[in-house]
Amino acid sequence: MRPAQRNEPQRSDPSTTARVCALLTAFRPGDEALSVSELARRAGLPKTSTHRLVSHMIANGLLERDGAAVRLGLRLFEIGQLAIRQRGLVDSARPHLADLREATRNTVHLAVLEGTEVVYLDVLRGPDAPRLPSRIGGRFPAHATGVGKAILAHAGEQAVEKVLETSLPAVSRRTITSPAILRKQLATIRAEGVAYDLEESGVGVVCAASPVLDGEGAAVAAISISGWSNRMRTERIAPAVRTAALTLSRKLR
Incomplete structure:
Protein backbone atom coordinates (compact mmCIF):
# COMPACT_ATOMS: atom_id res chain seq x y z
CA MET A 1 0.00 0.00 0.00
CA ARG A 2 1.63 3.22 -1.12
CA PRO A 3 1.83 6.10 1.36
CA ALA A 4 -0.26 9.19 0.66
CA GLN A 5 1.70 12.01 -0.93
CA ARG A 6 1.87 15.32 0.87
CA ASN A 7 -0.13 17.27 -1.73
CA GLU A 8 -2.62 14.52 -2.44
CA PRO A 9 -6.16 15.54 -1.35
CA GLN A 10 -7.70 13.29 1.25
CA ARG A 11 -10.62 11.17 0.18
CA SER A 12 -14.00 12.46 1.26
CA ASP A 13 -17.45 10.97 1.51
CA PRO A 14 -20.34 12.95 0.00
CA SER A 15 -21.31 14.49 3.35
CA THR A 16 -17.76 15.73 3.88
CA THR A 17 -17.69 17.19 0.36
CA ALA A 18 -20.93 19.06 1.04
CA ARG A 19 -19.48 20.50 4.26
CA VAL A 20 -16.28 21.59 2.53
CA CYS A 21 -18.39 23.35 -0.12
CA ALA A 22 -20.43 25.02 2.62
CA LEU A 23 -17.27 26.37 4.22
CA LEU A 24 -15.82 27.68 0.95
CA THR A 25 -19.05 29.36 -0.10
CA ALA A 26 -19.38 30.96 3.34
CA PHE A 27 -16.88 33.57 2.13
CA ARG A 28 -18.59 36.59 0.59
CA PRO A 29 -17.36 39.44 -1.61
CA GLY A 30 -15.28 41.77 0.53
CA ASP A 31 -14.30 39.14 3.10
CA GLU A 32 -10.56 39.14 3.71
CA ALA A 33 -10.43 36.53 6.45
CA LEU A 34 -12.91 34.85 8.77
CA SER A 35 -12.58 33.25 12.17
CA VAL A 36 -13.34 29.55 12.43
CA SER A 37 -16.31 30.39 14.65
CA GLU A 38 -17.74 32.72 12.00
CA LEU A 39 -17.19 30.09 9.32
CA ALA A 40 -19.03 27.52 11.42
CA ARG A 41 -21.92 29.95 11.99
CA ARG A 42 -22.29 30.85 8.32
CA ALA A 43 -22.00 27.25 7.14
CA GLY A 44 -24.33 25.95 9.84
CA LEU A 45 -21.76 23.40 11.05
CA PRO A 46 -20.57 22.38 14.54
CA LYS A 47 -17.38 24.14 15.62
CA THR A 48 -15.57 20.86 16.23
CA SER A 49 -16.27 19.63 12.69
CA THR A 50 -15.33 23.02 11.28
CA HIS A 51 -11.97 23.05 13.10
CA ARG A 52 -11.16 19.58 11.74
CA LEU A 53 -12.19 20.39 8.18
CA VAL A 54 -10.38 23.73 8.21
CA SER A 55 -7.17 21.96 9.22
CA HIS A 56 -7.49 19.54 6.29
CA MET A 57 -8.29 22.39 3.88
CA ILE A 58 -5.24 24.36 5.04
CA ALA A 59 -3.07 21.27 4.53
CA ASN A 60 -4.36 21.00 0.95
CA GLY A 61 -3.99 24.71 0.13
CA LEU A 62 -7.70 25.50 -0.08
CA LEU A 63 -7.45 27.80 2.93
CA GLU A 64 -4.58 29.78 4.45
CA ARG A 65 -4.00 30.99 8.00
CA ASP A 66 -4.23 34.72 8.65
CA GLY A 67 -3.40 35.12 12.32
CA ALA A 68 -6.24 33.57 14.27
CA ALA A 69 -8.47 33.61 11.17
CA VAL A 70 -8.37 31.90 7.77
CA ARG A 71 -8.72 33.14 4.20
CA LEU A 72 -9.20 31.48 0.82
CA GLY A 73 -6.01 29.81 -0.43
CA LEU A 74 -4.13 30.39 -3.64
CA ARG A 75 -4.87 26.81 -4.65
CA LEU A 76 -8.47 27.88 -5.29
CA PHE A 77 -7.24 30.66 -7.57
CA GLU A 78 -5.16 28.14 -9.52
CA ILE A 79 -8.14 25.81 -9.91
CA GLY A 80 -10.36 28.69 -11.00
CA GLN A 81 -7.88 29.78 -13.64
CA LEU A 82 -7.76 26.24 -15.01
CA ALA A 83 -11.56 26.12 -15.21
CA ILE A 84 -11.66 29.36 -17.18
CA ARG A 85 -8.81 28.46 -19.52
CA GLN A 86 -10.35 25.08 -20.35
CA ARG A 87 -13.28 26.93 -21.90
Whole structure:
Protein backbone atom coordinates (compact mmCIF):
# COMPACT_ATOMS: atom_id res chain seq x y z
CA MET A 1 0.00 0.00 0.00
CA ARG A 2 1.63 3.22 -1.12
CA PRO A 3 1.83 6.10 1.36
CA ALA A 4 -0.26 9.19 0.66
CA GLN A 5 1.70 12.01 -0.93
CA ARG A 6 1.87 15.32 0.87
CA ASN A 7 -0.13 17.27 -1.73
CA GLU A 8 -2.62 14.52 -2.44
CA PRO A 9 -6.16 15.54 -1.35
CA GLN A 10 -7.70 13.29 1.25
CA ARG A 11 -10.62 11.17 0.18
CA SER A 12 -14.00 12.46 1.26
CA ASP A 13 -17.45 10.97 1.51
CA PRO A 14 -20.34 12.95 0.00
CA SER A 15 -21.31 14.49 3.35
CA THR A 16 -17.76 15.73 3.88
CA THR A 17 -17.69 17.19 0.36
CA ALA A 18 -20.93 19.06 1.04
CA ARG A 19 -19.48 20.50 4.26
CA VAL A 20 -16.28 21.59 2.53
CA CYS A 21 -18.39 23.35 -0.12
CA ALA A 22 -20.43 25.02 2.62
CA LEU A 23 -17.27 26.37 4.22
CA LEU A 24 -15.82 27.68 0.95
CA THR A 25 -19.05 29.36 -0.10
CA ALA A 26 -19.38 30.96 3.34
CA PHE A 27 -16.88 33.57 2.13
CA ARG A 28 -18.59 36.59 0.59
CA PRO A 29 -17.36 39.44 -1.61
CA GLY A 30 -15.28 41.77 0.53
CA ASP A 31 -14.30 39.14 3.10
CA GLU A 32 -10.56 39.14 3.71
CA ALA A 33 -10.43 36.53 6.45
CA LEU A 34 -12.91 34.85 8.77
CA SER A 35 -12.58 33.25 12.17
CA VAL A 36 -13.34 29.55 12.43
CA SER A 37 -16.31 30.39 14.65
CA GLU A 38 -17.74 32.72 12.00
CA LEU A 39 -17.19 30.09 9.32
CA ALA A 40 -19.03 27.52 11.42
CA ARG A 41 -21.92 29.95 11.99
CA ARG A 42 -22.29 30.85 8.32
CA ALA A 43 -22.00 27.25 7.14
CA GLY A 44 -24.33 25.95 9.84
CA LEU A 45 -21.76 23.40 11.05
CA PRO A 46 -20.57 22.38 14.54
CA LYS A 47 -17.38 24.14 15.62
CA THR A 48 -15.57 20.86 16.23
CA SER A 49 -16.27 19.63 12.69
CA THR A 50 -15.33 23.02 11.28
CA HIS A 51 -11.97 23.05 13.10
CA ARG A 52 -11.16 19.58 11.74
CA LEU A 53 -12.19 20.39 8.18
CA VAL A 54 -10.38 23.73 8.21
CA SER A 55 -7.17 21.96 9.22
CA HIS A 56 -7.49 19.54 6.29
CA MET A 57 -8.29 22.39 3.88
CA ILE A 58 -5.24 24.36 5.04
CA ALA A 59 -3.07 21.27 4.53
CA ASN A 60 -4.36 21.00 0.95
CA GLY A 61 -3.99 24.71 0.13
CA LEU A 62 -7.70 25.50 -0.08
CA LEU A 63 -7.45 27.80 2.93
CA GLU A 64 -4.58 29.78 4.45
CA ARG A 65 -4.00 30.99 8.00
CA ASP A 66 -4.23 34.72 8.65
CA GLY A 67 -3.40 35.12 12.32
CA ALA A 68 -6.24 33.57 14.27
CA ALA A 69 -8.47 33.61 11.17
CA VAL A 70 -8.37 31.90 7.77
CA ARG A 71 -8.72 33.14 4.20
CA LEU A 72 -9.20 31.48 0.82
CA GLY A 73 -6.01 29.81 -0.43
CA LEU A 74 -4.13 30.39 -3.64
CA ARG A 75 -4.87 26.81 -4.65
CA LEU A 76 -8.47 27.88 -5.29
CA PHE A 77 -7.24 30.66 -7.57
CA GLU A 78 -5.16 28.14 -9.52
CA ILE A 79 -8.14 25.81 -9.91
CA GLY A 80 -10.36 28.69 -11.00
CA GLN A 81 -7.88 29.78 -13.64
CA LEU A 82 -7.76 26.24 -15.01
CA ALA A 83 -11.56 26.12 -15.21
CA ILE A 84 -11.66 29.36 -17.18
CA ARG A 85 -8.81 28.46 -19.52
CA GLN A 86 -10.35 25.08 -20.35
CA ARG A 87 -13.28 26.93 -21.90
CA GLY A 88 -10.90 28.79 -24.17
CA LEU A 89 -13.07 31.86 -23.86
CA VAL A 90 -11.44 34.57 -21.80
CA ASP A 91 -8.20 34.93 -23.73
CA SER A 92 -10.03 34.79 -27.06
CA ALA A 93 -12.72 37.21 -25.96
CA ARG A 94 -10.58 39.81 -24.16
CA PRO A 95 -9.55 41.83 -27.28
CA HIS A 96 -13.19 42.08 -28.39
CA LEU A 97 -14.34 43.06 -24.92
CA ALA A 98 -11.63 45.71 -24.71
CA ASP A 99 -12.65 47.16 -28.08
CA LEU A 100 -16.28 47.37 -26.97
CA ARG A 101 -15.37 49.13 -23.75
CA GLU A 102 -13.08 51.55 -25.55
CA ALA A 103 -15.75 52.39 -28.12
CA THR A 104 -18.64 52.82 -25.66
CA ARG A 105 -16.93 53.63 -22.31
CA ASN A 106 -19.47 51.31 -20.73
CA THR A 107 -19.07 48.02 -18.84
CA VAL A 108 -18.61 44.85 -20.88
CA HIS A 109 -19.33 41.32 -19.65
CA LEU A 110 -18.51 37.78 -20.75
CA ALA A 111 -20.69 35.17 -19.08
CA VAL A 112 -21.71 31.52 -19.28
CA LEU A 113 -24.83 29.72 -18.09
CA GLU A 114 -24.63 27.34 -15.14
CA GLY A 115 -27.95 25.92 -14.07
CA THR A 116 -30.37 28.79 -13.55
CA GLU A 117 -27.69 31.46 -13.19
CA VAL A 118 -25.05 33.14 -15.28
CA VAL A 119 -21.43 33.14 -14.12
CA TYR A 120 -19.29 36.09 -15.17
CA LEU A 121 -15.95 35.00 -16.62
CA ASP A 122 -14.73 38.52 -17.39
CA VAL A 123 -15.87 42.04 -16.55
CA LEU A 124 -14.29 45.18 -18.03
CA ARG A 125 -15.69 48.21 -16.24
CA GLY A 126 -16.29 51.38 -18.23
CA PRO A 127 -15.59 54.87 -16.87
CA ASP A 128 -19.04 56.15 -17.84
CA ALA A 129 -20.99 53.13 -16.56
CA PRO A 130 -22.83 52.67 -13.25
CA ARG A 131 -21.38 50.57 -10.46
CA LEU A 132 -22.76 47.11 -11.05
CA PRO A 133 -22.92 44.09 -8.71
CA SER A 134 -21.36 41.87 -11.37
CA ARG A 135 -17.85 40.57 -10.69
CA ILE A 136 -15.59 37.89 -12.14
CA GLY A 137 -16.78 34.59 -10.72
CA GLY A 138 -20.03 36.18 -9.55
CA ARG A 139 -23.49 34.84 -10.31
CA PHE A 140 -26.85 36.36 -11.22
CA PRO A 141 -30.27 34.89 -12.10
CA ALA A 142 -30.21 34.17 -15.83
CA HIS A 143 -33.74 35.39 -16.57
CA ALA A 144 -32.93 38.86 -15.18
CA THR A 145 -29.88 39.53 -17.39
CA GLY A 146 -29.21 40.21 -21.03
CA VAL A 147 -26.43 37.61 -21.17
CA GLY A 148 -28.68 35.03 -19.52
CA LYS A 149 -31.52 35.57 -21.97
CA ALA A 150 -29.11 35.57 -24.93
CA ILE A 151 -27.82 32.15 -23.88
CA LEU A 152 -31.23 30.71 -22.99
CA ALA A 153 -32.58 31.69 -26.41
CA HIS A 154 -30.05 29.31 -27.96
CA ALA A 155 -30.14 26.62 -25.27
CA GLY A 156 -32.23 23.48 -25.21
CA GLU A 157 -35.73 23.26 -23.80
CA GLN A 158 -34.40 21.47 -20.72
CA ALA A 159 -32.26 24.49 -19.80
CA VAL A 160 -35.21 26.86 -20.26
CA GLU A 161 -37.52 24.66 -18.19
CA LYS A 162 -34.98 24.56 -15.39
CA VAL A 163 -35.04 28.36 -15.23
CA LEU A 164 -38.84 28.48 -15.38
CA GLU A 165 -39.02 26.09 -12.42
CA THR A 166 -37.47 28.82 -10.23
CA SER A 167 -40.73 30.81 -10.59
CA LEU A 168 -38.64 33.68 -12.02
CA PRO A 169 -38.03 35.71 -8.86
CA ALA A 170 -38.04 39.50 -9.25
CA VAL A 171 -34.63 41.15 -8.96
CA SER A 172 -36.03 44.61 -9.72
CA ARG A 173 -39.50 45.94 -10.38
CA ARG A 174 -39.02 45.34 -14.11
CA THR A 175 -37.73 41.76 -13.95
CA ILE A 176 -39.70 39.42 -16.17
CA THR A 177 -41.61 37.05 -13.88
CA SER A 178 -44.07 35.65 -16.44
CA PRO A 179 -43.04 32.39 -18.17
CA ALA A 180 -45.15 33.30 -21.21
CA ILE A 181 -43.49 36.69 -21.63
CA LEU A 182 -40.02 35.20 -21.14
CA ARG A 183 -40.67 32.52 -23.77
CA LYS A 184 -41.88 35.18 -26.21
CA GLN A 185 -38.76 37.25 -25.60
CA LEU A 186 -36.50 34.22 -26.10
CA ALA A 187 -38.12 33.54 -29.48
CA THR A 188 -37.47 37.15 -30.54
CA ILE A 189 -33.86 36.97 -29.31
CA ARG A 190 -33.34 33.73 -31.22
CA ALA A 191 -34.54 35.42 -34.41
CA GLU A 192 -32.67 38.72 -33.96
CA GLY A 193 -29.50 37.57 -32.20
CA VAL A 194 -29.65 40.30 -29.55
CA ALA A 195 -31.11 40.32 -26.03
CA TYR A 196 -31.93 43.36 -23.94
CA ASP A 197 -32.04 44.00 -20.22
CA LEU A 198 -34.24 47.05 -19.69
CA GLU A 199 -33.74 47.73 -15.98
CA GLU A 200 -34.59 44.09 -15.25
CA SER A 201 -31.42 43.45 -13.25
CA GLY A 202 -31.34 46.86 -11.57
CA VAL A 203 -33.07 50.23 -11.65
CA GLY A 204 -31.45 52.68 -14.06
CA VAL A 205 -29.31 50.02 -15.81
CA VAL A 206 -29.80 48.67 -19.33
CA CYS A 207 -27.76 46.36 -21.51
CA ALA A 208 -27.58 44.70 -24.90
CA ALA A 209 -26.21 41.17 -25.18
CA SER A 210 -25.49 38.65 -27.90
CA PRO A 211 -24.69 34.91 -27.75
CA VAL A 212 -21.42 33.23 -28.64
CA LEU A 213 -22.41 30.12 -30.60
CA ASP A 214 -20.69 26.83 -31.32
CA GLY A 215 -20.77 25.03 -34.67
CA GLU A 216 -24.15 23.49 -33.86
CA GLY A 217 -25.76 26.83 -33.08
CA ALA A 218 -25.84 26.33 -29.30
CA ALA A 219 -24.75 29.19 -27.04
CA VAL A 220 -21.53 28.60 -25.12
CA ALA A 221 -21.40 32.13 -23.67
CA ALA A 222 -22.68 35.67 -24.20
CA ILE A 223 -21.23 39.18 -24.40
CA SER A 224 -23.00 42.30 -23.15
CA ILE A 225 -22.57 46.05 -22.76
CA SER A 226 -24.23 47.68 -19.74
CA GLY A 227 -24.78 51.36 -19.01
CA TRP A 228 -27.12 54.00 -17.61
CA SER A 229 -30.65 53.88 -18.99
CA ASN A 230 -30.68 57.67 -19.52
CA ARG A 231 -27.33 57.69 -21.36
CA MET A 232 -26.98 54.49 -23.35
CA ARG A 233 -29.29 53.68 -26.25
CA THR A 234 -29.34 49.90 -26.47
CA GLU A 235 -30.47 49.84 -30.10
CA ARG A 236 -27.36 51.81 -31.09
CA ILE A 237 -24.83 49.59 -29.34
CA ALA A 238 -26.60 46.32 -30.24
CA PRO A 239 -24.91 45.95 -33.67
CA ALA A 240 -21.45 46.28 -32.10
CA VAL A 241 -22.23 43.60 -29.51
CA ARG A 242 -23.68 41.34 -32.19
CA THR A 243 -20.62 41.75 -34.41
CA ALA A 244 -18.22 41.01 -31.54
CA ALA A 245 -20.16 37.88 -30.58
CA LEU A 246 -20.24 36.60 -34.16
CA THR A 247 -16.52 37.23 -34.58
CA LEU A 248 -15.73 35.38 -31.35
CA SER A 249 -18.03 32.53 -32.38
CA ARG A 250 -16.07 32.06 -35.60
CA LYS A 251 -12.77 32.28 -33.76
CA LEU A 252 -13.72 29.59 -31.25
CA ARG A 253 -14.83 27.24 -34.00
